Amino acid sequence: MSEDTTQNPTPAQAVLHVADLKGGYGQIQVLHGLDFYVNDGEIVVILGANGAGKTTTLRAISGMIATSGTVDLRGESIQGSKAPDIVRKGVAHVPQGRGTLNELSVEDNLRVGAFIRKDNEVDADMERWFDVYPVLRERRNQRAGSLSGGEQQMLAVSRALMSRPDLLLLDEPSLGLAPLIVKDLFDRFAEINKETGMTMLVVEQNAQLALAIADRGYVIESGEIAFDGPAAELLSDDKIRKSYLGV
Amino acid sequence: MDLFLNRVFDGLSNGATYALIALALVMIFKATTLINFAQGEFAMIGAFIVLVLATERGVPMWIAVILAMIIAGLGAAGIERTLIRPFDPADHLPLVIITLGLFLAINAIAGIVWRFDPRRFPELFPSGNALTIGSATLTWYTVGVVCTTLITASLLTLLLNKTKIGLAFRAVSSNLESSELVGVRVGPTLQFGWAIAAAVGALGAAVFVANPVLQLEPTIMIRVLIFAVSAAALGGLDSLWGAIIGGVAIGMVQSIVVPYTPIPNELALATAVIVLLLVLIFKPAGLLGTAAVERV
Amino acid sequence: MANTPRFTIVEGSPQQLAYKWVGIALFSLFLLLIAFAYNDTGSLTLLGNDYTISTPRLTKAIAFIICILGLQVVAGFTGQLSLGQGFFFGTGAYLSAWLVADHNWSWFATLLVVVPACFVLGMIVGIPALRIKGLYLALVTLGLAAIFPSLVQLEGLKPYTNGAGGKQVSSDLKAPDWLPLDGIAAIFQKIPLLGQYFGDGDLSSKESDRVWIFFLMVVLAVICFKLVSNLVNSRPGRALRAIRDNETSAAVTGMNLSLYKTLSFGLASALGGVGGIVYVAELGIASPGDFTQLISIYFIVGLVVGGVGTLSGAVIGGLVITFVPDWASSTQELPVVPERWLSGPTGPLIMGVLLIVLTFVLPGGVVAGTRKLKAKIVRIVPRTPDGDIAEIVDVDELLGDDAENELAAPSV
Ligand SMILES: Nc1ncnc2c1ncn2[C@@H]1O[C@H](COP(=O)(O)OP(=O)(O)OP(=O)(O)O)[C@@H](O)[C@H]1O
Ligand SMILES: [Mg+2]
Numbered sequence: 001m002s003e004d005t006t007q008n009p010t011p012a013q014a015v016l017h018v019a020d021l022k023g024g025y026g027q028i029q030v031l032h033g034l035d036f037y038v039n040d041g042e043i044v045v046i047l048g049a050n051g052a053g054k055t056t057t058l059r060a061i062s063g064m065i066a067t068s069g070t071v072d073l074r075g076e077s078i079q080g081s082k083a084p085d086i087v088r089k090g091v092a093h094v095p096q097g098r099g100t101l102n103e104l105s106v107e108d109n110l111r112v113g114a115f116i117r118k119d120n121e122v123d124a125d126m127e128r129w130f131d132v133y134p135v136l137r138e139r140r141n142q143r144a145g146s147l148s149g150g151e152q153q154m155l156a157v158s159r160a161l162m163s164r165p166d167l168l169l170l171d172e173p174s175l176g177l178a179p180l181i182v183k184d185l186f187d188r189f190a191e192i193n194k195e196t197g198m199t200m201l202v203v204e205q206n207a208q209l210a211l212a213i214a215d216r217g218y219v220i221e222s223g224e225i226a227f228d229g230p231a232a233e234l235l236s237d238d239k240i241r242k243s244y245l246g247v
Numbered sequence: 248m249d250l251f252l253n254r255v256f257d258g259l260s261n262g263a264t265y266a267l268i269a270l271a272l273v274m275i276f277k278a279t280t281l282i283n284f285a286q287g288e289f290a291m292i293g294a295f296i297v298l299v300l301a302t303e304r305g306v307p308m309w310i311a312v313i314l315a316m317i318i319a320g321l322g323a324a325g326i327e328r329t330l331i332r333p334f335d336p337a338d339h340l341p342l343v344i345i346t347l348g349l350f351l352a353i354n355a356i357a358g359i360v361w362r363f364d365p366r367r368f369p370e371l372f373p374s375g376n377a378l379t380i381g382s383a384t385l386t387w388y389t390v391g392v393v394c395t396t397l398i399t400a401s402l403l404t405l406l407l408n409k410t411k412i413g414l415a416f417r418a419v420s421s422n423l424e425s426s427e428l429v430g431v432r433v434g435p436t437l438q439f440g441w442a443i444a445a446a447v448g449a450l451g452a453a454v455f456v457a458n459p460v461l462q463l464e465p466t467i468m469i470r471v472l473i474f475a476v477s478a479a480a481l482g483g484l485d486s487l488w489g490a491i492i493g494g495v496a497i498g499m500v501q502s503i504v505v506p507y508t509p510i511p512n513e514l515a516l517a518t519a520v521i522v523l524l525l526v527l528i529f530k531p532a533g534l535l536g537t538a539a540v541e542r543v
Numbered sequence: 544m545a546n547t548p549r550f551t552i553v554e555g556s557p558q559q560l561a562y563k564w565v566g567i568a569l570f571s572l573f574l575l576l577i578a579f580a581y582n583d584t585g586s587l588t589l590l591g592n593d594y595t596i597s598t599p600r601l602t603k604a605i606a607f608i609i610c611i612l613g614l615q616v617v618a619g620f621t622g623q624l625s626l627g628q629g630f631f632f633g634t635g636a637y638l639s640a641w642l643v644a645d646h647n648w649s650w651f652a653t654l655l656v657v658v659p660a661c662f663v664l665g666m667i668v669g670i671p672a673l674r675i676k677g678l679y680l681a682l683v684t685l686g687l688a689a690i691f692p693s694l695v696q697l698e699g700l701k702p703y704t705n706g707a708g709g710k711q712v713s714s715d716l717k718a719p720d721w722l723p724l725d726g727i728a729a730i731f732q733k734i735p736l737l738g739q740y741f742g743d744g745d746l747s748s749k750e751s752d753r754v755w756i757f758f759l760m761v762v763l764a765v766i767c768f769k770l771v772s773n774l775v776n777s778r779p780g781r782a783l784r785a786i787r788d789n790e791t792s793a794a795v796t797g798m799n800l801s802l803y804k805t806l807s808f809g810l811a812s813a814l815g816g817v818g819g820i821v822y823v824a825e826l827g828i829a830s831p832g833d834f835t836q837l838i839s840i841y842f843i844v845g846l847v848v849g850g851v852g853t854l855s856g857a858v859i860g861g862l863v864i865t866f867v868p869d870w871a872s873s874t875q876e877l878p879v880v881p882e883r884w885l886s887g888p889t890g891p892l893i894m895g896v897l898l899i900v901l902t903f904v905l906p907g908g909v910v911a912g913t914r915k916l917k918a919k920i921v922r923i924v925p926r927t928p929d930g931d932i933a934e935i936v937d938v939d940e941l942l943g944d945d946a947e948n949e950l951a952a953p954s955v
Pocket of ligand 2: 055056096171
């Protein structure tokens with residue numbers, strides 16, 4: 001485990017700063033002390049084998065499981081806070097498997113994404129995401145559970161963005177999507193990141209694509225950080241190429 | 248023919264009250280897939296509150312009803328907070344046991360406070376007939392109950408579909424984790440469901456005992472709960488309008504099917520149980536239910 | 544198992560046999576003492592109220608215990624609650640009363656009709672309800688429990704059930720002459736200091752019959768417990784419990800889960816019927832008011848008090864639901880509590896509060912609590928073939944159900 005502090009700003013300036021994060025399910029400890037950070041405006045990727053603890057890491061950040069250690073959002077501790085409070089602090093989480101609210105209409109899925117907002121620009125935002133994903137506009141009154149997997153993924157991302165988050169957590173957005181759609185989705189993330197400067201922490205199996213749009217990456221093995229570094233470095237690292245890129 | 252019409256009207260008024268209690272059951276089932284076995288007893292307490300307010304304090308009837316709905320709602324919210332929320336919502340067994348405990352305790356408390364002698368309930372709707380067709384009469388009571396039920400169901404639909412708390416409630420019903428991840432506070436949202444259910448239930452009990460042929464006593468809602476459970480299951484357990492259709496259907500079965508078949512009158516309640524069994528065999532999701540019914 | 548017990552006994556050793564038989568002997572002696580002491584409606588006066596324990600009431604408790612044992616089977620094997628045990632309880636009681644009163648059957652012969660009848664009825668109800676996950680069994684059975692009283696009061700059934708008045712039946716269960724009941728009573732009466740609690744002189748014939756019925760029913764209950772505990776430990780029983788909470792694996796193992804669940808519900812209903820036989824044998828009457836949904840919910844109280852999925856918990860549960868409501872209504876005066884409250888339905892109130900409080904403080908029921916306590920004193924360890932001491936199991940001797948017998952508390 002090495003942290004390249006020479007090249008990067010101090011943790012205090014990070015949007016998200018995690019230190020010695022431990023957590024798990026009941027008696028089973030999954031995370032054994034993680035240290036990482038995400039700077040303002042960055043896209044950071046978390047890679048790792050199945051069962052390494054990537055999903056658990058995101059759940060720990062967004063307050064879905066009990067944790068110990070440090071989780072600071074812009075210097076303020078959110079460790080131990082409940083999920084709904086963490087959302088209000090500006091974290092949006094697209095869960096693995098999309099978490100579609102099946103019985104609600106597409107439009108209501110987006111509205112509920114804006115649940116914490118009190119301003120009156122919700123409709124405008126919704127139109128904006130409808131412009132990005134016109135297929136959602138076509139189906140706005142349809143039950144969300146009847147959308148295809150790819151459409152549900154678009155909906156899940158749009159739903160998370162409806163809260164106008166400061167930090168977006170994405171858990172395997174490419175899962176089950178056709179390669180073309182995945183490519184398009186990642187281009188979209190890069191575009192949003194460039195346009196709005198939104199910070200993103202992405203868990204991904206499709207390392208090639210994710211690292212292509214990312215600034216930095218971490219590799220988790222059995223609940224610990226095994227490697228980290230700038231995306232370009234990880235992409236060219238032999239060991240990582242072998243284990244995670246399959247080339 | 249006139250007799251038949253009279254029976255239809257009877258079926259309507261009974262069915263409409265079953266529908267109100269079924270609505271209350273559905274509100275809680277939608278969000279938690281739990282049946283509150285004490286729902287009828289919550290409602291019975293509501294009716295007693297109306298009676299006390301109206302006869303002892305001289306509060307006008309409909310204001311008394313609204314106050315009782317508010318009190319029942321607050322009481323249910325308190326019960327949710329103290330007795331229900333501490334348990335894992337996914338583990339039904341302890342929760343069912345708690346609602347059975349509430350059933351016994353609330354019924355007993357009502358028995359202690361108001362005793363078991365039947366009491367006349369003041370009129371909620373004008374007496375007399377709205378319509379006479381031959382010898383068949385449609386009473387204002389029937390008109391009133393049906394309107395109350397339709398208005399309640401419409402208001403509930405609006406509440407769930409047009410308000411923010413309604414959106415939160417539907418979200419929690421649909422996917423608990425995703426709701427938390429968009430900032431919905433699950434506890435208070437479910438509490439809202441319990442409160443609304445109890446208020447609707449109290450209204451249901453009040454209009455039920457406002458029937459001039461009935462009197463109020465603590466055990467009055469036990470039978471009604473069975474009818475309402477069948478109605479809710481027939482409608483689909485998670486559908487508001489399903490509960491209305493189910494309620495009316497059960498009311499009709501009771502007042503039309505029973506007299507025209509060899510089924511003895513005393514077995515009206517049994518027909519509700521048979522309907523429930525038939526629904527489970529042939530259409531477990533009910534008429535309008537959306538919840539996936541998992542077969543074992 | 545953090546605490547070391549004071550005594551450790553190896554399974555199969557002479558000490559363990561001795562422990563087992565001493566346990567059984569003590570339990571039998573206890574039953575004898577209880578039967579004779581309370582035969583003459585022994586009562587206890589506390590704060591100006593009389594609380595009775597009597598042999599007839601204990602027999603009634605046995606009826607409830609068998610019904611609750613049935614609920615343990617449903618909860619343990621299907622993970623669901625039945626709110627309709629009262630229906631089968633009532634069916635057993637009425638069937639038995641009708642056969643004895645109108646057809647001169649002997650009590651025990653009615654078992655041959657009641658058990659299969661309740662079994663089949665249970666299956667019919669269970670088939671649709673148990674095929675679907677969720678609370679459906681509870682809904683359907685609650686309905687059944689609610690309709691039972693109006694069912695037996697139907698005009699068409701009046702010739703058999705005698706409607707609202709209840710079906711009366713006189714008992715043919717007479718204490719046999721060869722039984723030295725008077726002799727036993729005489730022995731107890733001679734015990735220094737305590738003798739006075741065992742009455743005076745010979746038993747009247749009514750008293751002898753009561754003691755006789757009590758012991759017959761104890762034997763019947765022990766047989767029921769043995770059967771259920773053997774079933775729980777049988778191969779299908781174990782398999783069923785193992786996959787109960789993970790139903791997808793049932794498909795993988797090729798077990799017909801819903802068939803087994805339905806069969807276990809049938810068994811539970813049959814036990815309800817047996818409970819009904821015991822009840823009416825003691826009471827001499829089956830009346831509609833005894834079989835409302837209230838009794839079904841009381842059975843749930845009994846189930847929860849003893850511990851859901853704990854066979855021996857049924858005993859405690861049965862005793863609680865027999866005596867607590869009785870004693871609650873015998874309580875006519877208490878300091879502080881207003882009299883108006885005491886003359887109301889305090890029994891159901893206590894039962895309701897008990898359900899709620901126990902769910903919070905003692906989710907495993909009383910048995911789980913005492914078992915923990917007992918593990919601190921005595922522990923039986925099984926002997927492995929080479930004589931080494933293997934894993935440690937604690938044993939509940941009296942009813943012959945050990946820790947492995949238990950249907951661990953299910954989750955719906
Ligand atoms: N709810 C749970 N209860 C118990 N253990 C769990 C639970 N969820 C996950 N785990 C365990 O925690 C470990 C890490 O799981 P996690 O979901 O974080 O993996 P992951 O890295 O996201 O894997 P994948 O790439 O397959 O999504 C696994 O061993 C898993 O079995
Ligand atoms: Mg994952």
